[in-house]
Amino acid sequence: MGSIIVEKDQLHHFSHPHPLSLVYLQQPNHNADDEDEDEEEKEEEFVEEDHHGGQCKMCDKQILSFHLCYYYCKSCDYSLHKFCAELPKYKQNHPIHPEHKLRLDYNTYGYKFNCFVCKLNFKQENIYTYYCYDCNIEMDITCASTVFDQKMDITCASHAHKLERLFWAIVSTCLACGNKHEGEFFQCTTCPWFRISLDCALLPTKLLIQNHTNGTFTHSHPLTLAYSFLYSEQDAKFSPRCRVCDGRFYAHLWIYKCDKCRYYVHVDCATSKREPFMSIFLTPSASLGKTLKNYKEDEHPNMLHCPFLDEGDNLLKRHMSNQMELISKQHDGERINHPSHQHPLVFFDEQTSVDKKLVYLHDPMKRTQLLCDGCVKPVMTVPFYMCRQCSFVLHEWCANLPSQVQGHHDHPLSLLPKTPGKFFGVFECAICKLESNGFAYGCEECDFFVDINCAFIPEEITHDAHPDHLLSIVIPSAELSRRYCKACNYSFGYWKFAFHCPPCDFYIHVECALLLPKLIKHKCDKHPLSLRYGPVENHINQYFCEICEREFNPWKWFYHCTTCAQSMHAACGPIILQCEQDTYAYDGRSVYKFLNVKFGGTLEIKGHSYSLAFVQGIERDGNCLKCKMQLQYKMIFKCLECEFAFHYKCASSFIS
Incomplete structure (x- = not known):
């Protein structure tokens, strides 16, 4: 909704050579005939906070929507609050200074001054004040006007009594936002302990935040001011965190919330208001919005960017594709003898048939499953190796693995097609803690085994969930055990590896970072589902998994189809043949716990x-x-x- 300029309501003001036109920031009230207007449309009728009149040239304060209107010279971009523009040039018999006349004057020398009434130190230069030339005292416009004309009482929707303005500067905790402020406050005339800052007292009931944060954080819908956030309501919404600072909410403090999404934010975060003296207490991670890139691409040419695009992409494929000398020169139909299998393996480059019988590649939409016996990941493209006798399958890169690597262990790790001493070849990976019956790299002396994907985990990665910052590998420790994963919200314990962003205190499990692709396909939805790191825009309803049919917490990573408004647990999503079997086990994982197990045999x-x-x-x-x-x-x-x-x-x- 734009501003409305009324040319006929003009004012010739002594502070400006041109006539000023009255500009309305809000539409006039509706007539009775408009009462049947669509309710949803009415809710949208508010003034976006970027539609203001700039800075008032008399008091140097911003002209906002709740001021309703202001005076403006378009040719000079000169604005005045309506209140300021209508102030008298002189004030006689002021109750605080009745002896002499006060004159509204322009601070032409640009010096700083202390208001005689509220004792605030005004740092703005070139503003108007009321000045007594006999006594050399000054009052700011607000103090000189409100003391003279009225007590400046206000009512507040969150409190039962009237609030009276305090005409002196104090440092106090604001009971609206919960933070300490320095400056002007309103205090309850009945409950003197109840104080709210001037900034919070004048907060608009509707707010759009994307134009007030320099693009740091955005939300496309208007936010509504709420005067409490009851714990019962928070619990029903899975205890959301502030979408700007990731801090918790308190039941008695004000918040801004979206009526169309599960978007909640502290009032001071939404308005980007921080007291200067509080800045020393703020950590670098005090915002979840845009972050400055802390690395250069050319210094990290082989940087691994996560999540991987789909289930056909993974760490092992990326690593082996970079090893040019290992790329096979086999031709379609040729055979190799691989130490992992007793029969010869046939190389398939173009055709996908064995003895005239069609071999179907892995396809979730058709519910066909073809898993590599090496990495236990889907075989979605040619080339690959396959046994004609028993359907043993290997990706091309899994068939060309190095015999030894130096992983996150004191000793070199040897390639083991079957882990020795493990029943049915099932072992627990020492890094991701997932059970696997695929190939392993291990040290038999230390009984240390990792699956072949985790053997190639890099020291640093980046992830879309925390863009533009490097995430470094962290080994298990007592310190790490007290941290929580941003993907699944579970702790690391004393045995989990993590990726960590030190400046932001951001942690994710290695399996959450590497094993959840950006897009998946599932037979329950004809469209690809995308990985989400928080509640979806335009989705205020509860979230139910289409696979296990349970409600879930949208603050943990999940998969979602915007077209169909369907969602599913990250642990339920990638499952193909077991999807009817209620696979989601509540053990705290974002990743399906048998993701590295190939059933059969x-x-x-x-x-x-x-x-x-x-x-x-x-x-x-x-x-x-x-x-x-x-x-x-x-x-x-x-x-x-x-x-x-x-x-x-x-x-x-x-x-x-």
């Missing part, structure tokens, strides 16, 4: 006529025959012909 047990299949347990599998605990969400061995089933760990002890 069989186990023979004495005393049972059929082979047991290696699968993920579902609800109808019931309880383990040995420990009697539930099989759902666990790795299990079960008979496909009867109800005979064990947990993976129970089966391993049963075999031994």
